[in-house]
Amino acid sequence: MTEQPRLTTREAAQRLGVKPETVYAYVSRGQLSSERAPGGRGSTFDAREVDALAGRGSRREPGTGGASGASGELSFRTGITLIDKDRYYFRGVDAVELATAYGFEDVAEWVWTGEPAHGSRFTAPQQFLDAARLAVDALPVHSSSMDRLRVAAVATAAADPLRFDLDPSAVLACGRMLIPTLVGALPTVGQHRSGEGRLARQLWQRLTSQLPDEASIRLLDTALALLIDHDLAASTLAARIAASARAHPYAVVSAGLGVLEGPLHGAASGLAHRTLAEVLERGGAAPVVADHLRSGRRVPGLGHRLYPGEDPRATALFALLGAIPQAADALAAARDVVDTTARHTALHANVDLALAVMSVAFGMPAEAGETVFAVARTAGWLAHALEEYAERPLRMRPSGHYTGPRPPRPLPA
Structure with missing residues (x-):
């Protein structure tokens, strides 16, 4: 068989139905391999690899049950x-x-x-x-x-x-x-x-x-x-x-x-529980947050990748906790953690922190x-x-991108 010519970035993008930047995203995720073009300008791609990726659904629109062409991430129909x-x-x-x-x-x-x-x-x-x-x-x-x-x-x-x-x-x-x-x-x-x-x-x-x-x-x-x-x-x-x-x-x-x-x-709420318990024990969030920053650990119970502001689940639970006198100390400790951390980075409370307030306030385990x-x-x-x-069975069957030694290899001694 004659070897197929390698594709340029633009040609690969056309076959996949995506933007050229997305082609490089596939490379970074290990879904495509690339080689430098002769002369060192740009990259080239194996046409068979590109066609195989296209056949696995890289061009499907989000919500069709396959991979999203815009991001390469799985996307499923759901009415929930x-x-x-x-x-x-x-x-x-x-x-x-x-x-x-x-x-x-x-x-x-x-x-x-x-x-x-x-x-x-x-x-x-x-x-x-x-x-x-x-x-x-x-x-x-x-x-x-x-x-x-x-x-x-x-x-x-x-x-x-x-x-x-x-x-x-x-x-x-x-x-x-x-x-x-x-x-x-x-x-x-x-x-x-x-x-x-x-x-x-x-x-x-x-x-x-x-x-x-x-x-x-x-x-x-x-x-x-x-x-x-x-x-x-x-x-x-x-x-x-x-x-x-x-x-x-x-x-x-x-x-x-x-x-x-x-x-x-x-398990993230358990980490937030231990943090709040330590804040109450040490009398404030500053030393506890400082320990996290010093060790390079993120402060539990803060930030959520899907919400630019406060997690709405946390907001709802904080409102109920605010009406319960027994939760006052734990709730104040949580607010202290949020305010102290905000001096360094803008992170909002998530539901794990709200669950931690409940568990600390009522003597529950972490x-x-x-x-x-x-x-x-x-x-x-x-x-x-x-x-x-209700969907087609076994529709989530991704293909592995093999990176091991090329066969055939001799039988191990």
């Missing part, structure tokens, strides 16, 4: 969440307004179906709850809440012989049962009464020994509703990939839980925010699973 400037919306309705007007269960139903619901109740069937608790009780004492949630999801799946039913009605029934089962599998803290009623009340007694009042339950209920979904975060992408392979809903949730536990995702995040986001992962089950 829209993030626009400093606000976000669930199925076209302001998410903060929804979360402050309705409880977690009602907002979850809206996100799942787009139909209004009032006074929804999620119930854990006893046989599934028994299976989850039995598995969780077998874990070591030092196991975290995330360990328990992951094990509970697997145990509940094993107890459900109909878990491979992917009909929308079956997936919805799974969500209404699985979420309270996950909560019910967590051990209670202190001497609480029965955890019947809304999910927020059931979860509260798994987070702190302090008895709740209506304001604190409303705070947790709102936090759960606000955290149901937030577009294609890393854990949600993992959940959609699992659903694309037609994994059952429990496996979809397990995929999301596995990614959520990463220190750059769900992992409490992550637990709230995981329980809430389970509803969002299932909403995305419902969307993905």
Whole structure:
């Protein structure tokens, strides 16, 4: 075969249907290789590589289920969440307004179906709850809440012989049962009464020994509703990939839980909790922020790549926390962190800082925010699973760009 002539940057851009600058973006991401043109002016590209990249969908428009030609990032059709400037919306309705007007269960139903619901109740069937608790009780004492949630999801799946039913009605029934089962599998803290009623009340007694009042339950209920979904975060992408392979809903949730536990995702609120606790212990944010700056660490709970201003979820939770006298010291510490950091860089509070205020104020462990995040986001992962089950199976199959030695190589001695 005769070797194809190499393409100039302009020719590669034309074949891909993108701007020349985007061609170099593909190179920087490892999606294309380049060589210097003769004479050292410009770059050249292998025509077969360019055609292969074009065939993988580099020219598709955003929202078609393939890669976006403008940025090379994956983009999927979704009717669940829209993030626009400093606000976000669930199925076209302001998410903060929804979360402050309705409880977690009602907002979850809206996100799942787009139909209004009032006074929804999620119930854990006893046989599934028994299976989850039995598995969780077998874990070591030092196991975290995330360990328990992951094990509970697997145990509940094993107890459900109909878990491979992917009909929308079956997936919805799974969500209404699985979420309270996950909560019910967590051990209670202190001497609480029965955890019947809304999910927020059931979860509260798994987070702190302090008895709740209506304001604190409303705070947790709102936090759960606000955290149901937030577009294609890393854990949600993992959940959609699992659903694309037609994994059952429990496996979809397990995929999301596995990614959520990463220190750059769900665990961020725990870092913010420890920071606030240290601020309160040392009497101010200045020495704590200084320690972070000196060691080159970012200050937890500040900044969000999707919002130029304050995270609207944090704004909503701060408003509720401001009306709770018990949260005054922790809230003041959070404001001190924001104001102190603002002297060096303009960063606003995100939802992790708001969750940290709640966990510090009510004597919850550092992992409490992550637990709230995981329980809430389970509803969002299932909403995305419902969307993905309606798409072509296995549509997310990227091609690797091989950079190893060229074959054939001799058999290793």
